[in-house]
Amino acid sequence: MCGIVGIAAKSNVNQALYDALTVLQHRGQDAAGIVTCADTRFYLRKDNGLVRDVFRTRHMQRLMGNMGIGHIRYPTAGSSSSAEAQPFYVNSPYGITLAHNGNLTNVEKIKEDLFKADLRHINTNSDSEVLLNVFAHELHALKQLTPSPEHIFQAISKVHQRCEGGYAVIAMLVGYGIVGFRDPNGIRPMVFGERQTEAGTEYMIASESVALDALGYKVIRDVAPGEAIFIDAEGQLHSQQCAPASKLQPCVFEFVYFARPDSIIDGSSVYKARLKMGEKLADKILSERPDHDIDVVIPIPDTSRTSALQLANRLGVKFREGFIKNRYIGRTFIMPGQTERKKSVKQKLNAIDLEFRGKNVMLVDDSIVRGTTCKQIIEMARDAGAKKVYFASAAPAVRYPNVYGIDMPTASELIAHGRTDEEIGTLIGADWLVYQDLNDLIGSVTEGCKTRFDGFECSVFDGKYITGNIDQAYLDRIEYDRSDAAKAARVKSDNAIIDLHNDE
Numbered sequence: 456m457c458g459i460v461g462i463a464a465k466s467n468v469n470q471a472l473y474d475a476l477t478v479l480q481h482r483g484q485d486a487a488g489i490v491t492c493a494d495t496r497f498y499l500r501k502d503n504g505l506v507r508d509v510f511r512t513r514h515m516q517r518l519m520g521n522m523g524i525g526h527i528r529y530p531t532a533g534s535s536s537s538a539e540a541q542p543f544y545v546n547s548p549y550g551i552t553l554a555h556n557g558n559l560t561n562v563e564k565i566k567e568d569l570f571k572a573d574l575r576h577i578n579t580n581s582d583s584e585v586l587l588n589v590f591a592h593e594l595h596a597l598k599q600l601t602p603s604p605e606h607i608f609q610a611i612s613k614v615h616q617r618c619e620g621g622y623a624v625i626a627m628l629v630g631y632g633i634v635g636f637r638d639p640n641g642i643r644p645m646v647f648g649e650r651q652t653e654a655g656t657e658y659m660i661a662s663e664s665v666a667l668d669a670l671g672y673k674v675i676r677d678v679a680p681g682e683a684i685f686i687d688a689e690g691q692l693h694s695q696q697c698a699p700a701s702k703l704q705p706c707v708f709e710f711v712y713f714a715r716p717d718s719i720i721d722g723s724s725v726y727k728a729r730l731k732m733g734e735k736l737a738d739k740i741l742s743e744r745p746d747h748d749i750d751v752v753i754p755i756p757d758t759s760r761t762s763a764l765q766l767a768n769r770l771g772v773k774f775r776e777g778f779i780k781n782r783y784i785g786r787t788f789i790m791p792g793q794t795e796r797k798k799s800v801k802q803k804l805n806a807i808d809l810e811f812r813g814k815n816v817m818l819v820d821d822s823i824v825r826g827t828t829c830k831q832i833i834e835m836a837r838d839a840g841a842k843k844v845y846f847a848s849a850a851p852a853v854r855y856p857n858v859y860g861i862d863m864p865t866a867s868e869l870i871a872h873g874r875t876d877e878e879i880g881t882l883i884g885a886d887w888l889v890y891q892d893l894n895d896l897i898g899s900v901t902e903g904c905k906t907r908f909d910g911f912e913c914s915v916f917d918g919k920y921i922t923g924n925i926d927q928a929y930l931d932r933i934e935y936d937r938s939d940a941a942k943a944a945r946v947k948s949d950n951a952i953i954d955l956h957n958d959e
């Protein structure tokens with residue numbers, strides 16, 4: 456997943472963008488970038504690394520201007536080379552820069568059309584560069600020297616007609632403003648808000664509400680699926696629905712793992728959803744094993760903490776912090792390679808023996824994806840002296856690839872793919888493995904929430920791809936392109952950025 460942000464303010468936005476990206480860091484750890492706009496110029500700084508490593512004082516000083524956009528990257532297309540760090544830039548029309556969260560599923564077709572019909576060249580393997588060029592082409596086709604909000608919305612309607620997949624996008628047009636839009640299913644999240652200052656109202660658009668909270672912005676609302684929000688150069692906000700048949704079907708995995716618990720996505724609190732996941736999973740445990748012999752519930756930090764706490768409460772069993780997390784190690788699942796992920800689990804988590812010795816422990820994680828974490832954790836629990844090790848996953852089994860912005864392209868790398876729950880339990884070395892049911896996961900997000908959801912993007916759990924047009928040939932192709940082995944074999948030396956001047 457990536458994190459995106461755009462701010463239209465009344466004074467320099469560089470520090471605010473930096474701060475927002477830091478708050479969104481959990482959505483991507485590979486690369487970070489900011490583009491600001493002052494007068495008729497864009498200023499760019501982007502590179503591989505965490506926000507705190509990419510931006511030095513000298514870069515911050517050069518990022519001038521009262522409007523800007525930022526991105527933190529977790530790649531789902533192309534490579535992790537810094538040439539594919541975002542935001543991307545095109546000089547025509549107007550000068551446009553764009554940051555994208557999600558993944559396009561018809562990139563090959565669009566690329567061909569861009570080249571043959573629109574006479575545009577794409578210089579990376581990033582789907583986001585493709586998206587930017589579609590937007591630029593559609594704006595160009597309107598032949599307006601000064602685009603009005605309606606022209607911008609018209610171009611976005613065309614983007615929806617040409618692009619398939621999941622996308623939340625923030626773009627900036629030199630001298631004209633910032634626009635944010637969300638795909639017609641609202642797969643990827645996006646929210647916007649305002650802040651009053653003496654100089655006037657400032658606006659911010661971001662992936663998650665937590666970024667707005669942290670910067671003192673008041674959330675106005677989520678951007679609706681297919682809708683676009685435009686803040687013009689005078690600071691006026693305009694909005695329009697640009698995809699007539701839109702439906703609200705957000706990615707349920709945001710609630711399971713990606714988003715921060717203190718975010719509210721599409722009106723549903725991620726924290727409350729995770730508490731409910733714990734409750735519902737406890738009910739399943741009680742119905743399957745009413746006379747269970749669990750002595751203690753232990754979360755696998757970080758993300759599962761909220762669910763595990765409520766699961767223990769509901770079971771009436773002690774909750775203990777049996778694993779301590781090294782706060783300086785990032786999230787392992789979003790790391791690019793399996794060797795790195797495996798090594799990081801050991802560096803990240805350490806067991807407190809006394810919580811395990813002679814006890815029947817129930818370990819709780821939010822999800823099991825490749826099985827990297829749970830296999831090692833179960834071993835650690837046994838080494839620490841646990842009698843029996845049970846394992847509970849607050850999400851159902853992840854059995855199918857994701858094509859909408861989560862880098863899970865390879866079915867064979869998913870531990871649950873083609874296996875029964877019992878087989879997975881044996882493989883990870885658990886004495887009992889229990890998964891959440893999909894209906895209960897959805898109930899956790901919707902119960903007590905006023906939003907009318909049309910459904911959820913649950914493909915990793917049920918193999919149904921809501922945008923259609925995902926066939927086996929496509930899945931085979933992304934498996935070939937994006938497996939860990941393919942990524943490792945890819946030459947990563949192509950770091951030359953053909954782009955705006957990018958400060959070293």
Ligand SMILES: O=P(O)(O)OC[C@H]1O[C@H](OP(=O)(O)OP(=O)(O)O)[C@H](O)[C@@H]1O
Pocket residue numbers: 712755756757758759785786787788789820821822823824825826827828829
């Ligand atoms: O089965 P796996 O392939 O190991 O993936 C699942 C694990 O990865 C994630 O943790 P991560 O370390 O990324 O982040 P967290 O600290 O937020 O839990 C997730 O919370 C699970 O613990």
Ligand SMILES: NC(=O)CC[C@H](N)C(=O)O
Pocket residue numbers: 456457528529530531532533539555556557558559581582583860861
């Ligand atoms: N995780 C994401 O949202 C990735 C965005 C885009 N597809 C990229 O690879 O850069």
Ligand SMILES: [Mg+2]
Pocket residue numbers: 755756757758759820821828
């Ligand atoms: Mg985890």
